[in-house]
Amino acid sequence: MTSLQGKVVFITGAARGIGAEVARRLHNKGAKLVLTDLGKAELAGIAAELGGDDRLLTVVADVRDLPAMQAAADQAVEKFGGIDVVVANAGIGSYGSVLQVDPEAFKRVLDVNLLGVFHTVRATLPSVIERRGYVLIVSSLAAYTACPGLAPYNATKAAVEIFANALRLEVAHRGVSVGSAHMSWIDTALVRDTRADLPAFSELLTRLPWPLNKTTSVNKCAVAFVKGIEGRKSRVFCPGWVG
Template identity: 35%
Template structure:
């Protein structure tokens, strides 16, 4: 894919991994829409991105299909096309299953799992027209379960399965589909504040570079599922 002038939509793009992906795509001459759940966070992210003339900030809660439909409509109204969609928005709440509230369970399912479906549902017709690329941000927790992770594991196992099945459904339209499964990332996930202590972790710009590499790959080749880990976790 020639990235110059192409249009991308990144959910959860106001900080962390989503923000890092936005920076990487902008550096390649792409136009980028980012979404978040609050106007303040969206405004701050747009100001922080260097090439904000090619950035569109949108308020959208991926747990609501209508929000995602409105977001995609705004992108098409502004730029007339949509070539890349990154379903990145996610939340984490780690608690033993016997202590988990129904509210926590539904929040995780609605954002992490329903959200990736809503984002694809809202954008798939535009991706058919552009023969574009749909990506999801899963996790190594999508194949590796752990104590206290019942809800998070359930959502990420679901994201991996959903994306792989979607890949089989969509490739006949020349839509590429990939799920990226990172291990520890130096991000704001779960209210974490990145610091020098996180230097051993994957950095958001590393995921951004990975997305660029995927987009630049020859159309005949599709890495449909990518696991990525810190090289030296023993440095923590």
């Protein structure tokens, strides 16, 4: 198991939910953190919560913007000397059937969930290779279990799983490990807000068979992520039955 003391971890979607909780746990283990997200105030909030010490760098950046992600990676290298671990966590969803979903909303899910992962990895990978590090790409149970109304989300999560598999083959000889994380429903703002705003989505969850109709806490998910990072796992599952 790899010690995270002093390791530099670059996290997207770090201002809340899974990303923020992973950041808390990694900070407690002595890691240096590069936290990126869209919300300046939210990033400032998590940084203040963690003490605002010299082991933290926050960067407002949109994963859809490759130059912005490159600038974030460059700042990380300038401040900490390199990047050991990347957690490509930023993601969004859009609920609606293929006939109903707004095409622009569909495209935005693709841009954030798929291109955003590519941009994150492209910007950080040279430094990760230098340090023979680890990349964790956040996929989902949705990568291999389709759900009506979630076609764009399903498509992107399947795509990033295969992206992770291809990347693993490309960089293994450089000493870099690559993992993908697969979760069922996690009690994040994304899931809660969608349930509140869309009765059809809430009804869908109640009709799914056990255990697909259950949600898992963000804390439990973050524990699984940290264990996966420490073990440089090729797969991270939460809850365990997903795997």
